[in-house]
Amino acid sequence: MPRSKTLPAELDPSARQLVARLRRLKDHSELTMRQLAAKTGYSAKSWERYLGGVSLPPREAVEALARIAGTDPVPLLALHEIAADSRDGRRARPAVQQQDEQHERDQGQPAGPTAPHSEPTSAHSGPTAVPTPPRAAEPTPGRFPHIALTAGIAALAVALSAVLLLMLRLDDDAGQAAVTTSPRTTAASSPPSYTCRIARVDGRWSAGINQGRDTEIVYGASGADVAEAQCLLRRAGISPGGIDGMFGPLTLRAVKTFQDRAGLTVDGMLGPRSWKALRG
Known part of the structure; x- marks a missing residue:
């Protein structure tokens, strides 16, 4: 397996954590970039950027990889949201500075700090004449709201970082803990549901999903035919x-194990002979 490239040093901590987890899921699934692109709808070049830390992947890409790897996407989506907020916060700071400079130009003042100026000394001359101290520079009008906005963004980033650290600690301690999600998120990330109804039909085993078809299927396929085969593999005592x-x-792996036990060619492809053995 090729060694992963080192992530950019300037990558945000939350984005770095997200990319590291996506890399582990991709390696665990044993998929190449082309196979990953075919299963998710995102190009291999896009996945190279996502897994290299060059750009933040879309939420849908994160959900698709989690579904392929058979893991809960909610912790990954939480990391994605924090990384996206941090990225937007960094983009907002230059915009605030530009607004400050534009406001100062509109007020007819220089963009840099105001130099203190001195009042003329008293017109009274003599030994008791005391020079008037210089007046303190007044703050630039309209600057305090922008300072408050910048401080608010910084406080939000600190709060989000604290939440991220707490989530990571809970995730490490509890493993695959149950997470309550909104109905919209659950519906978007849940794969199709299949139920095995194992029965003998005309002397052949059937799971009641694909109406007894013996369609040839290979690695990367999906749908009812694959679910039927998974049910029959489980009936044979092999977990898919x-x-x-x-x-x-x-x-x-389950198909190859079954083919080896049945004395068939171990090619990982479910053809007519493998279907006949499964239904036998």
Whole structure:
């Protein structure tokens, strides 16, 4: 497996944590960049940028990789949201500085700090004449709201960093802890649901999902035919992972194990002979 490139030093800590987790999921799935692109709809070049820390991946890409790896996407999406907020905060600071300079130009004042000036000394001359001290420079009108805005952004970034550290600690301690999500997020990240209804139909085993079809399927396929095969593999005592209709690494390993036990050619492809053995 090729060694991952070192992430950029200027990468935000939350973005760095997100990319590191996405890299681990990609390596665990044993997918190449082309296979990852085919399964998620994002190009291989895009994934190279995402996993290299060059650009922040979209939420949909993060959810797709989590679904392929069979893991809960909610912690990854929380990291993505914090990384996106930090990125937007950094972009907002130059804009605030430009607004300050524009406001000062509109007021007819120089962009730099105002130099203190001295009042003329008293017109009275004599031994008791005391020079008038210089007046303190007055603050630039309109600057305090922008300073307050900048301070608010900094406080928000600190708060988000604290939340991120707490989430990472809880995630490390509890592992795959149950996380309550909104209905919209759950619906968007949940794969299709299949139920195995194992029964003998005309002397052949069936899971009741693909109407008894023996369609040839290979690694990377998805749908009802894959779910039917997963149910029959589980009936044969070999776990393919979840019954999710995705022909991924776990299902591929289960198919090869079954073919080896049945004395078939171990090629990881479900053709007519493998289907016949599964349904036998």
